Amino acid sequence: MVASRTCEFVMADGSRCRAGPQRDRPYCFAHDPERTAEAAEARRLGGLRRRKEGTIAVAYDLPGLDTVAGIRRLLQIVSTDGLAMDNGVPRLRALISTAVAATNLLKVGEFEERLATLEAAVGQTRSNDDAAFPEEASR
Numbered sequence: 001m002v003a004s005r006t007c008e009f010v011m012a013d014g015s016r017c018r019a020g021p022q023r024d025r026p027y028c029f030a031h032d033p034e035r036t037a038e039a040a041e042a043r044r045l046g047g048l049r050r051r052k053e054g055t056i057a058v059a060y061d062l063p064g065l066d067t068v069a070g071i072r073r074l075l076q077i078v079s080t081d082g083l084a085m086d087n088g089v090p091r092l093r094a095l096i097s098t099a100v101a102a103t104n105l106l107k108v109g110e111f112e113e114r115l116a117t118l119e120a121a122v123g124q125t126r127s128n129d130d131a132a133f134p135e136e137a138s139r
């Protein structure tokens with residue numbers, strides 16, 4: 001059995017930090033008193049990174065990649081930038097990759113639509129079957 005160690009740092013509310021400690025150290029990276037400066041620098045860089053991501057997302061009107069609309073927007077950006085490149089093998093590869101990704105996105109969208117239609121149809125049938133008097137439910 002593997003014993004799981006946790007960081008020994010005690011939070012302001014008296015609870016223990018639940019992060020895993022560093023190897024051969026009782027604290028996690030964020031709470032190690034010997035690495036305070038490094039942890040502060042890591043937090044600063046993390047903040048800069050998040051701000052930069054936010055600025056770029058606004059500049060490109062990019063909602064994120066967790067929706068079809070977000071992925072579609074990214075592919076639009078890539079294809080526009082790809083078309084603006086000097087002609088050559090890298091440009092053609094980028095455009096072909098974008099076309100393949102866009103085709104897959106269209107397929108997913110089509111499948112989602114068909115699935116929703118099927119689920120709606122099955123849902124109607126089910127609610128009729130579940131009724132105590134199915135003849136009356138469909139009327």
Ligand SMILES: [Zn+2]
Pocket residue numbers: 007008009017018019027028029030031
């Ligand atoms: Zn910790």
